[in-house]
Amino acid sequence: MPNSVLPVTMRAPHFTGGGVIKLIDKPNPQPGAGQLLLQVKANALCGSERGQFYNGNGAKVTPGHEAVGIVVAAGPQSVMIDPNSAGNSHVSL
Numbered sequence: 001m002p003n004s005v006l007p008v009t010m011r012a013p014h015f016t017g018g019g020v021i022k023l024i025d026k027p028n029p030q031p032g033a034g035q036l037l038l039q040v041k042a043n044a045l046c047g048s049e050r051g052q053f054y055n056g057n058g059a060k061v062t063p064g065h066e067a068v069g070i071v072v073a074a075g076p077q078s079v080m081i082d083p084n085s086a087g088n089s090h091v092s093l
C-alpha cells in the first residue's frame with residue numbers, strides 16, 4: 001500500500017477543555033513496524049476520555065480510540081489479511 005499518496009496533514013479532534021471539541025490540522029502519522037494507518041470514518045468517546053474532555057487533552061494526544069475506518073497505509077512487517085475471508089472482517093483496536 002503506497003504511503004506516498006497520503007496527505008501531509010489530517011484533521012483531528014482536539015479537546016480544548018470545558019467539553020469543547022475542535023478540529024485541528026496535525027501532521028499525518030506514518031505507520032511504524034507492525035502498525036496500520038486508518039482513515040477514520042466514525043468515532044465515539046470512551047469513558048476513559050472523560051477527564052480529557054473536560055480538562056483538555058494537550059497538543060500531542062489525539063483522542064478517540066473507539067474508531068471505525070479504512071486502512072490507508074501499512075507499516076513494514078504488517079500482515080495484510082483478506083477482509084472477505086471468514087473470520088477476518090473485523091479488526092479490534
Ligand SMILES: [Zn+2]
Pocket residue numbers: 046047048065066
Ligand atoms: Zn475505550
